[in-house]
Amino acid sequence: MKKKLLPILAVLLIISSCGKKEQQAAPQGPAPFPVQTVMVQDATVYQEYTANLEGQQNVEIRPKVNGFIQKVYVDEGQVVKKGQILFKLETQTLNQDASAAKAMVQAAQVEVDRLKPLVDRQIISNVQLETAKAKLAQAKSAYGSIAANIGYGTIYSPVNGVIGSLPFKEGSLVNPSSETPLTTVSDTKIVRAYFTMNEKQLLFFNKTFNGATAAEKLKSVPEVSLLLVDNSEYDQKGKITAMNGLMNATTGTTEFRAEFKNPQGILRSGSSGIVRLPIIDKNIILVPQNAVFEVQGKQIIYVVEKGNKVKSRIIVTNGTSDLNFIVTSGLSEGEVIVVEGASKLKDDMEIVPQQTKNSTSEKSDAVAIDSVKTNTTPAKK
Incomplete structure (x- = not known):
C-alpha cells in the first residue's frame, strides 16, 4: 500500500510546483507612481x-612714545568703553626731562621780567626784550612737548569695543615704529x-x-x-x-x-x-530633486506621456532649493513628471499615475539658491 502512495505524492508535488511557477510568471499590471504637474511660478533665488x-571700527592701539609697559589694565576679549585706560608706560626719564624743561621756562620768564622795565625806561633797546620773549616761547614749547609725551604714556581706548590679542606683557619695551600694535579694539x-x-x-x-x-x-x-x-x-x-x-x-x-x-x-x-x-526670478519651473537622476553627467527626469507611458528626458537646471531644482530647459508647463521611484522606471513603461501635491506651488515665494560662492579679498582699512 505504501509503495502505491509514493508515485501519487510525487505527481501531486510536481503539479503543485508547476502551478506556483505559472503564478509567478503571470504578468502583473502597471505599478502606481507619484506624479506632479509642472507649473511656472515666481521664486526668490539666493546668490x-x-x-x-x-x-x-578696528583700531590698532600703538604707543606714541618709547617706554616700558608698566601696567596692562585690560585682558583679551574684554569689552571696553571709549576713554577707558588700557596701558601705562614708564615715564620716569621723561619726568626728569620735564623738570629740566620747566626750569628753563622759569629762567626765561625771569629774564623777560628783568628786561621789560628797562625797555620801558628806554635804558635798553626793545630788541633785547623781544629776543628774551622768543627764548621764553621756545622754552615753553619744549616743556609742552615733554609734558605731552608724558601724557602719551597713559594709553586710553579711542572707541567702544572688544580687546583683541595682547602680544606685549608688562615689562616689554615698546616704541611707535613697532610693526605689532599693543592691541586692537574692535x-x-x-x-x-x-x-x-x-x-x-x-x-x-x-x-x-x-x-x-x-x-x-x-x-x-x-x-x-x-x-x-x-x-x-x-x-x-x-x-x-x-x-x-x-x-x-x-x-x-x-x-x-x-x-x-x-x-x-x-x-x-x-x-x-x-x-x-x-x-x-519670475516664471521659472521648479521640480523636486528626488525626481531627477544623473547619467554620464546629464540630468534626466521621467515624463508621463500618452497611455500613461513614461519617457526619459534630459533637462538643464541652474541652482537648487532645499528640495527643488530650478529647470531652465527641457520641461514645459502642464507636463506631468514622476517625482519618486525613477530608478525603477524604463522608457515606454506604463504606470498608474498618482497625483501628489505640488510642494513648489504651496509656497508663493519658493526659495532657491544659486551657489555663487566667491573668495573675498581682505577688508580695506
Whole structure:
C-alpha cells in the first residue's frame, strides 16, 4: 500500500510546483507612481558670496612714545568703553626731562621780567626784550612737548569695543615704529561683511537692480541674510551699504560691503560667513530633486506621456532649493513628471499615475539658491 502512495505524492508535488511557477510568471499590471504637474511660478533665488567679517571700527592701539609697559589694565576679549585706560608706560626719564624743561621756562620768564622795565625806561633797546620773549616761547614749547609725551604714556581706548590679542606683557619695551600694535579694539555693534563679485556677477547685479549710479542701485537692493560657519542663518538681516567703483585688475573682482547689527555680540571681527543676496526670478519651473537622476553627467527626469507611458528626458537646471531644482530647459508647463521611484522606471513603461501635491506651488515665494560662492579679498582699512 505504501509503495502505491509514493508515485501519487510525487505527481501531486510536481503539479503543485508547476502551478506556483505559472503564478509567478503571470504578468502583473502597471505599478502606481507619484506624479506632479509642472507649473511656472515666481521664486526668490539666493546668490551666495563668501565674506570676511570685520567690526565697524578696528583700531590698532600703538604707543606714541618709547617706554616700558608698566601696567596692562585690560585682558583679551574684554569689552571696553571709549576713554577707558588700557596701558601705562614708564615715564620716569621723561619726568626728569620735564623738570629740566620747566626750569628753563622759569629762567626765561625771569629774564623777560628783568628786561621789560628797562625797555620801558628806554635804558635798553626793545630788541633785547623781544629776543628774551622768543627764548621764553621756545622754552615753553619744549616743556609742552615733554609734558605731552608724558601724557602719551597713559594709553586710553579711542572707541567702544572688544580687546583683541595682547602680544606685549608688562615689562616689554615698546616704541611707535613697532610693526605689532599693543592691541586692537574692535567695535562690533555693527559688523561689516566684505565680499567680492567677479565681472560676470557684477554685470548681472547691475542689470538686475535699477539705478544710474552705484548709490541708487544699492538703495534698490533688498536686505541680505548671513549664513554662519555652522550653516545656521544669523537672526539679523543686513544691508549692502557700499560697493567699489573700480574692478581690481589683478583679481578681476569688485568688493562689496554689507552691514549687520550685532546686539548680542554673536559676530566676531575676523570670522567668516556667507552673504545671501535674494533676487526674484519670475516664471521659472521648479521640480523636486528626488525626481531627477544623473547619467554620464546629464540630468534626466521621467515624463508621463500618452497611455500613461513614461519617457526619459534630459533637462538643464541652474541652482537648487532645499528640495527643488530650478529647470531652465527641457520641461514645459502642464507636463506631468514622476517625482519618486525613477530608478525603477524604463522608457515606454506604463504606470498608474498618482497625483501628489505640488510642494513648489504651496509656497508663493519658493526659495532657491544659486551657489555663487566667491573668495573675498581682505577688508580695506
